[in-house]
Amino acid sequence: MRASQEDFENATNQVKLLKKDPGNEVKLKLYALYKQATEGPCNVPKPGVLDFINKAKWDAWNALGSLPKETARHNYVDLVSSLSASSESSIQVTPAADRKQPGSDALVVTSQDGITTITLNRPDKKNALTTQMYHDIMLALEAASKDDSAITVLTGNGDYYCSGNDLTNFTDIPPGGVEEKARSGAVLLRDFVDRFIDFPKPLVAVVNGPAVGISVTILGLFDIVYATDRATFHTPFSHLGQSPEGCSSYTFPKIMGPSKATEMLVFGKKLTAREACTQGLVTEVFPDSTFQKEVWVRLKAYSKLPPNAMRISKQVIRNTEKEKLHAINAEESNILRERWLSDECMNAVVSFLSKKAKL
Numbered sequence: 001m002r003a004s005q006e007d008f009e010n011a012t013n014q015v016k017l018l019k020k021d022p023g024n025e026v027k028l029k030l031y032a033l034y035k036q037a038t039e040g041p042c043n044v045p046k047p048g049v050l051d052f053i054n055k056a057k058w059d060a061w062n063a064l065g066s067l068p069k070e071t072a073r074h075n076y077v078d079l080v081s082s083l084s085a086s087s088e089s090s091i092q093v094t095p096a097a098d099r100k101q102p103g104s105d106a107l108v109v110t111s112q113d114g115i116t117t118i119t120l121n122r123p124d125k126k127n128a129l130t131t132q133m134y135h136d137i138m139l140a141l142e143a144a145s146k147d148d149s150a151i152t153v154l155t156g157n158g159d160y161y162c163s164g165n166d167l168t169n170f171t172d173i174p175p176g177g178v179e180e181k182a183r184s185g186a187v188l189l190r191d192f193v194d195r196f197i198d199f200p201k202p203l204v205a206v207v208n209g210p211a212v213g214i215s216v217t218i219l220g221l222f223d224i225v226y227a228t229d230r231a232t233f234h235t236p237f238s239h240l241g242q243s244p245e246g247c248s249s250y251t252f253p254k255i256m257g258p259s260k261a262t263e264m265l266v267f268g269k270k271l272t273a274r275e276a277c278t279q280g281l282v283t284e285v286f287p288d289s290t291f292q293k294e295v296w297v298r299l300k301a302y303s304k305l306p307p308n309a310m311r312i313s314k315q316v317i318r319n320t321e322k323e324k325l326h327a328i329n330a331e332e333s334n335i336l337r338e339r340w341l342s343d344e345c346m347n348a349v350v351s352f353l354s355k356k357a358k359l
């Protein structure tokens with residue numbers, strides 16, 4: 001049965017209500033079908049190669065060739081209804097019954113033995129952080145701060161801990177354009193980092209493999225960092241035309257001294273786990289073969305200590321710096337907002353997305 005104009009209009013409204021970001025590939029498909037359904041075959045000039053967002057949109061629309069408007073309308077309605085059926089948050093929570101239930105599984109939260117564990121779960125993308133995941137991590141931290149666990153852990157599934165910001169986050173441009181995107185990205189970054197600054201209980205990173213970008217910089221806000229000897233720590237901000245975040249412009253010089261911090265944050269020097277431990281960013285390194293076993297035995301023992309005493313002691317250690325950290329976070333986020341609009345940053349993202357460059 002063909003979709004009516006009314007079905008089509010309902011579907012365009014339904015898209016705005018999707019709870020889960022369907023991802024850039026699907027959004028491009030929706031865009032292309034919408035344009036084809038309303039305007040027919042692609043009829044605008046091809047954008048320049050550096051205008052990669054509009055070029056991706058143009059490519060998607062142009063790829064539909066001479067598909068009839070009616071068929072495009074029908075395919076659009078079908079696609080939206082399949083998305084609505086599966087639209088939930090990307091946070092998966094087990095076994096605590098009172099938490100939000102899963103739709104997809106990019107983030108898994110478990111609570112056991114007095115430990116709430118937040119696991120990045122996109123191993124095929126090296127646990128790169130999508131916009132949805134930033135939001136879900138904030139929700140998970142909020143819930144963990146109030147649950148009855150004593151300790152909260154962040155870790156990754158698969159061979160990577162986290163490859164940092166998902167670079168395809170840059171391709172999803174709102175109607176307000178790139179300036180609007182950079183503005184909302186900076187707000188998201190600031191909110192995200194604020195949650196780590198304010199987190200009230202002992203926060204532990206279990207670094208199960210290489211860590212990149214923001215997953216490294218926020219380590220300065222964790223109370224303990226355990227790493228496998230396979231882990232590396234890489235902040236290639238200059239390579240990406242970007243600048244440090246996660247309060248690392250303050251925490252790294254404080255932890256390792258300004259010149260070692262400069263090697264990492266300005267020159268993008270990648271540290272091994274042992275180097276990171278020597279420099280104080282990592283608390284302890286374990287052989288990969290016994291990493292999980294040793295770390296979890298240790299954490300289970302810690303989680304049996306009186307939770308209120310641990311919480312209060314953490315706050316005594318951290319609270320004196322909180323105000324300063326919030327100010328630094330605000331400043332770093334502002335500076336990054338401008339960096340994201342620079343040619344240096346755009347070119348680096350284009351290179352990665354066109355598979356020309358990796359770190």
Ligand SMILES: CCCCCCCCCCC/C=C/C(=O)SCCNC(=O)CCNC(=O)[C@H](O)C(C)(C)COP(=O)(O)OP(=O)(O)OC[C@H]1O[C@@H](n2cnc3c(N)ncnc32)[C@H](O)[C@@H]1OP(=O)(O)O
Nearest residue numbers: 125126128163164165166167169182185189213214358359
């Ligand atoms: C204005 C926009 C604002 C947006 C929202 C802002 C929110 C806050 C932002 C905070 C600022 C953060 C900064 C950072 O984190 S900078 C660091 C960014 N990360 C990178 O540059 C890493 C890029 N990835 C790589 O160089 C390599 O993939 C890597 C060395 C990590 C692994 O190489 P390897 O050869 O082992 O594996 P593959 O490259 O084949 O990777 C497997 C698949 O995973 C995809 N992948 C990996 N990392 C990312 C990533 N960061 N973003 C997107 N996709 C990633 C990779 O493309 C492969 O996918 P396919 O199998 O589909 O090809």
